[in-house]
Amino acid sequence: MDTLLFDAKNCPIARIAKVIHGKWTMVIVYVLSEGTLRFSEIHRRLPHITEANLTKDLRTLEAHGIIHREVYPVVPPKVEYSLTEAGRELLPIFHELNSWADKYTQAPE
Template sequence: MPKILKDACPTETALDLIGGKWKGMILFYLCSDTRRFNELMRLIPDITQRMLTKQLRDLEANGIVHREVYPQVPPKVEYSLTDLGNTLEPVVRALEKWGDRYLRAL
């Protein structure tokens, strides 16, 4: 195991992998279903195409999201959570519940 990973704080590692403005929303929508790129664009209207592509690539590179390309014309690409990504569902749901409580408390 590389030294940088061996000495890393697990919480910091998790936040590095799934933190940021968009990854939480992407994971939220992928928890419930497999999604196509344009569907994610519609569900997250403030994200740019370039940023969605970057965030999906990051999640894919880290083994959290699976990208399935179907050999057809026009090309069809679907995104889903990997087995590892599916282990994040309770975390995402807990964040959703906490966020809801926080908003109601305001």
């Protein structure tokens, strides 16, 4: 009897896990659902993430087409982040995950 091997390359869940695997990636998407924000505004809303991790997660989300990074040619540099259509399509999924989490998990005391 042949054993089927898991094929992560062709598994949709494994592919999306590469995009939203970070501790903060889903939270960043949620924060950007408020609208276009600059790096400092995102960081202010997420004070526990390091600037290095925020930068890394923003780059990952941008590389996967979840967010858009707009660089304005001004001094000092101005960079804004916003959700792409693909990013906005994630929001209902995140709302469902939130509902599930509220139902099946409890916040630590």
